[in-house]
Amino acid sequence: MKTMAKKAAVIGFDCAIPKRLQALVAEGALPNFKKFIEDGSYMTEGYNLPTVTPPSWATICTGAYPRTHGVEDYYYYLEGESLEHKKTCQAFGSEILTAETIWDAWDKKGKKCIVVNYPMSWPSKMRNGVMVMGEGLSPAETRWQQLGNAHKEYLASESVVSSDFYPMGVQARFDDAKGWANLPAGAEEPLEAVIPITFKESMEPLKGQTWYALTWEGGDDGYDRFALCPERDFSKAFFTIGAGQWSGVVTHDFTIAADGRTEKGTFRCKLMELSDDAESFRLYITGISGFSGFTAPAEAADKLAIADQVICNDMGLVAFIHGVIDMDTVVELAQFHSDWLTAAATSTLKANPDWDLFYMHTHLVDWFYHGWLSDMDSEDAVRRERALDMERRIYQIEDRLLGNLLKTLGDDALVCLCSDHGATPMGPIFNTAEALKAAGLCHYEPKASENYWEIYEESEGYNYILDVTKSKAVPQRYMFVYVNQEGKYPGGIVKPEDYEEVRDAIIDALLDYKHPQTGKRPVLLAVRKEDAKVFGMGGAQAGDVVYALKPEYMAEHGYGLPTGVSGCGELKNVLIFKGPNVKRNFRYERPRWLADIVPTLCYMTGNPIPADAEGGPIYQIMENPDLNGTKD
Amino acid sequence: MAEKKVILLLAGEVSLDGGDAAKKFKKKAVLVNNYTAGDVAAEALRVAGAAAVAPEGIAQALEAGAALCVVKLGAPDAAALDAALAKALEAADRRTLVVLAGSNLLAFQGLGVNTKTGSTDRQAFARDVVPTLAHIADLPIPDDTTGAVLYQVLKETNLKLNEFIKLKEALARMETALQRDNREPWDKHDCA
Numbered sequence: 164m165k166t167m168a169k170k171a172a173v174i175g176f177d178c179a180i181p182k183r184l185q186a187l188v189a190e191g192a193l194p195n196f197k198k199f200i201e202d203g204s205y206m207t208e209g210y211n212l213p214t215v216t217p218p219s220w221a222t223i224c225t226g227a228y229p230r231t232h233g234v235e236d237y238y239y240y241l242e243g244e245s246l247e248h249k250k251t252c253q254a255f256g257s258e259i260l261t262a263e264t265i266w267d268a269w270d271k272k273g274k275k276c277i278v279v280n281y282p283m284s285w286p287s288k289m290r291n292g293v294m295v296m297g298e299g300l301s302p303a304e305t306r307w308q309q310l311g312n313a314h315k316e317y318l319a320s321e322s323v324v325s326s327d328f329y330p331m332g333v334q335a336r337f338d339d340a341k342g343w344a345n346l347p348a349g350a351e352e353p354l355e356a357v358i359p360i361t362f363k364e365s366m367e368p369l370k371g372q373t374w375y376a377l378t379w380e381g382g383d384d385g386y387d388r389f390a391l392c393p394e395r396d397f398s399k400a401f402f403t404i405g406a407g408q409w410s411g412v413v414t415h416d417f418t419i420a421a422d423g424r425t426e427k428g429t430f431r432c433k434l435m436e437l438s439d440d441a442e443s444f445r446l447y448i449t450g451i452s453g454f455s456g457f458t459a460p461a462e463a464a465d466k467l468a469i470a471d472q473v474i475c476n477d478m479g480l481v482a483f484i485h486g487v488i489d490m491d492t493v494v495e496l497a498q499f500h501s502d503w504l505t506a507a508a509t510s511t512l513k514a515n516p517d518w519d520l521f522y523m524h525t526h527l528v529d530w531f532y533h534g535w536l537s538d539m540d541s542e543d544a545v546r547r548e549r550a551l552d553m554e555r556r557i558y559q560i561e562d563r564l565l566g567n568l569l570k571t572l573g574d575d576a577l578v579c580l581c582s583d584h585g586a587t588p589m590g591p592i593f594n595t596a597e598a599l600k601a602a603g604l605c606h607y608e609p610k611a612s613e614n615y616w617e618i619y620e621e622s623e624g625y626n627y628i629l630d631v632t633k634s635k636a637v638p639q640r641y642m643f644v645y646v647n648q649e650g651k652y653p654g655g656i657v658k659p660e661d662y663e664e665v666r667d668a669i670i671d672a673l674l675d676y677k678h679p680q681t682g683k684r685p686v687l688l689a690v691r692k693e694d695a696k697v698f699g700m701g702g703a704q705a706g707d708v709v710y711a712l713k714p715e716y717m718a719e720h721g722y723g724l725p726t727g728v729s730g731c732g733e734l735k736n737v738l739i740f741k742g743p744n745v746k747r748n749f750r751y752e753r754p755r756w757l758a759d760i761v762p763t764l765c766y767m768t769g770n771p772i773p774a775d776a777e778g779g780p781i782y783q784i785m786e787n788p789d790l791n792g793t794k795d
Numbered sequence: 796m797a798e799k800k801v802i803l804l805l806a807g808e809v810s811l812d813g814g815d816a817a818k819k820f821k822k823k824a825v826l827v828n829n830y831t832a833g834d835v836a837a838e839a840l841r842v843a844g845a846a847a848v849a850p851e852g853i854a855q856a857l858e859a860g861a862a863l864c865v866v867k868l869g870a871p872d873a874a875a876l877d878a879a880l881a882k883a884l885e886a887a888d889r890r891t892l893v894v895l896a897g898s899n900l901l902a903f904q905g906l907g908v909n910t911k912t913g914s915t916d917r918q919a920f921a922r923d924v925v926p927t928l929a930h931i932a933d934l935p936i937p938d939d940t941t942g943a944v945l946y947q948v949l950k951e952t953n954l955k956l957n958e959f960i961k962l963k964e965a966l967a968r969m970e971t972a973l974q975r976d977n978r979e980p981w982d983k984h985d986c987a
Contacts, residue, residue: 312975328965330972338889354889440910440950442889484975486968 166787168577168743171764172521174568175223175281176561177216177300178529178720179582179737181209187558195566196558199580203741204749204784211584211757212698212711213642214734215721216300216529217254219583219757220282224522225262226761226776228699233261234283235704236640237721245653246637246645247629253306253313254704256285256298261703262775265761266292266520272771274519279508281524287459293515295467295507296457300526301476302504303457305366316476317453318417318428319362319369323487324376325436325445331485333358337378337386337441345398347388350379354386354441355395362417362451369451370418378441381405385439391432391446406437409495412471417451428453429473431499433492447488449473449496452503468510472503480530490549493534494556497527501560509571519770521572525564528582531557532732536719537589540730577742577767579760584725587732589718591678593685595638595710596629602672604665606633632656636669636708641721643706644669662707666691669708678716685716687724699758743767744786751783766790799906799932800891801863802853802883803924805836807870809897814877816884820893824904825948826914832898833921839865841937842925850879854886862934892931896924903948907931915947930955 188197211219213229213236221227221234229235239254240246257264260283266276267288276292278284285298285305296317299306304316314320323332337354340346346353356376362369375395381388390400393415402410410432416425428451435445452474455464479496482488488496508523531554538550565580572578599605607629631637631654637645646665649655657665673689688711695701695709714727720734727734738755744767758778765772766780767790782788811821839845846861856864868879883893892906901919908931922942929936930944931954946952 327961328968330969485972486964 166744166785166790168575168768170519170521170572170576171742171768171770172568172572172576172578173223173523173760173764174565174578174580175220175522175524176528176580176582176737177524177526178532178584178586179558179561180528180532180585180732181207181582181735181737182733183554183731184558184737187555192555193558193562195562195569196580199565199569199578199741200739201748203578203739204746204751204781206738206755206781206784207750207752208754209581209736209738209757210725210754211736212700212725213721214584214723214725214727215641216583217282219736220524221260221262222699222757223581223583223760224264224266224281224283225260225773226265226758226765226778227262227773228756228758228777230696230700230702230705231262231775231777233259233702233704235700235702236642238640240639240704243653245631246639246647247631248639249310251640252308252310253299255282255305256307257283257288258286258307263773265764265773266522268765268771268773269520274770275515275517276520276522277508277511277515277518279511279521279523280504281522284522285457285459289459292459292520293463293511294459295463295511296459297524300529301500302474302507303366303453304476313364314476315364315366316450316474317366317456318426318451320364320476321450321479321482322360322363322448323445323482323485324356324358324360324448325487326443327445329445329485329487331363331482332487333360335376337376337444340377340395342395343377344396346377347379347390347397347403350388353377353379356444358391360448366456368420370420372417376444376446378437378444386437386441387439389434389437389444389446402432404432404434406434409433412473414470426453426455429470431473433488433495435488435492445487447479447482447492449479449499450476463511463514466510466514468506469503472506473499474503475500478527478530480534483534490535490553494553494560497531497557497560501525501527501564505564505567508568512571519768520764521576523568525561527557527561529586532586532719536586536732540588540732575743577740577745577764579764580737580739580741581757581760582737583757584720584736585732585734586719587714587723587727587729587734590715590729591680591685591717593678593712593716593722595644595673598672598676598686599634599636599638599644599669601676602668604634604636604668604672605638606630635665636672639706642700642709642711644673644708644710646707666707673708673710685712687711687713699756740781740784744790746784746786749784751781753783755781798890799862799934800857800887801906801928801932801934802857802866802887802891802893803835803839803863803928804866804868804879804883804893804895805839806868806876806895806897808899809871809876809895810873811895811900811902813873814880816877816881817873819884820880820895820904821902823908823910824895824902825909825912827901827903827919827945827948828914828916829918830899830901831918831920832896832901835896835921835924836865836867838922838925838937838940839863839928841939842929843935850882853882857886857891862932863928892928894924894928896921903927903945907950907954908948909950912947915945917945917947919945 218229218234221232238251244250270289279295280302281297287294335356340353340355358374361371377390390403392400401413458464475496535550541547712722714723714729725735844862848856927945
């Protein structure tokens, strides 16, 4: 049947907001997205719940709703733990999925699937396929079972060396250079800084090293040349740069602390600042990118063309928050990150020309909105324009990635572009515990801590520790409240016969609560767990009450329905198809759920549907929806 | 060893046009052209942590933790001044201020000092030497100090204010990091 596509691909852009994408396409900033939309079918109403990363990507690869695939929040509740939110861990990787993925279903039929940096994919169960680790947001990192926002990566995370104090870095200063070999010719009064560099957030902890920075006057206008060296020998310098410049990609040996083996890693540095007296300097060091350990099969790593690439996990957002780098540098890091992904994906595709299915996710847009979406709605014109300009540059990086990937995927592939959710700017904070406490359902004490940084929580009214042994109801994660059942949870106090009464009281408390700042009800809906099955939630990982907020509360996503719109943002997702048998330049305006992606890909390529898929093929975007030939 | 140190050389009439050490000192020094000399030693020695030493003892005194070495040279000839300056420059690291106060000359060089201006025409008095070196090197000033800081010899007029700003920024960064590590579920999460 010639209308069948031979191959299928999903390229996922985390947190791409449909109306922002359309605005940037309309101004001509995104030629590849524009062409893709013109060549394909665009769904104006892409839905999923909850509007957060892990459950949504789990749906996009299983065709199942969260109640079925077992991931219902950014965080995961571990059975047997106390219900306190801080005991929950990040929900990434394939181990927690209770629904079959599309690649596992196709793999069983001998198809070759390539999965790159897909948050819910690692570890791989495929026999024929190739996977580049996705167990978090960035390639070659894991967040599964990590608390808070912790993560680990191959080989280590970003850092900074500076004359100033930075919590994430190493403080060092320049003194007279002594005992150096091969000093740069003509360098008068060269200075050295000894840097006891440590490597953090490693999948396998690395031994620290001592590096040496050297600075000298290239002319007669003060210190302006900066070299970083692994020993006091300038001929072995990793690089020489000036203020504001990036180094090239450095490849260096790193020692695994546990077994002493050596791994090669790449990194780049940018000299953010160097004063002419060398008293003040700041060198940003990207994360150290490894070459192996994150592919399945392991030998697939040999085919990755990443020798001149650096991963740049989170595009430096944490370094930006810490005041290490500026917005322009974040955009540069975003480009490096995208270059790594593009190189890893295209080299894997080229090494496996017989591929049948390609799944990939890229996270740049989500990091950007977490950092700057609220600025896009700022009343300060300078702040707003700066954020809007950065948004354009981030989407343009993704546009170039799309162009490069489409070239490699070829015209005979059925391609789906999607995001997992949108985002809305920062609104008033809703503290669920406060609403429950007001109704006498949970108990918390002000924190006795004298820690000065907690004055912020105090001033916001959130400076407390919830006591589960005195709470009938415990709020947890983004959309849940649990009935703290005796015998079921550590510290549980609600007897089985009181369960429904407490649950009703929780729902009433949430719905009756008026926000002190707005005087209005922030809760859009609050239902019993089993009622949440109607919108795809309410499985084993859901709390006893599931609630959603109005979109104007909280930020940036995860609390509201996908229909939510607030300020410059909205919570629905991007969903576009292109390829054989897909209508061109077509807009489909009824709601479609992310669960429909897998059934559509399977139906349109004649491949097996995974065991637990629940969505349906989007027949209306097909030139010929009757692929079973019943009309013939 | 103290982090910031001062070597204060006190002398009669001297010239910086003599030997190599004097030339080296002068190259990056600020000369105070309109200087009224007087007794500097008495006030300098009342600074907590000050030590009176001979040129040969400067390095040892700094090593032992002295924050201010007061070196009385008397009326040195060109060779003796050059030898003393050589000892001072040798003992000085990048966080050492070297001050030469003669009966006809006042010069600052090193830590916190402008390396480009060469000289200043502002009026200065002997009583200004101690407040200036204390300002630069974070030393306590004696209770009876009446002099003023010679801002025009500093590498930046607001040297201390800029140091405070940097410290405040560092504190803010630490607070941000600690807050980020202590977030509650209702706090803004950044997915990074």
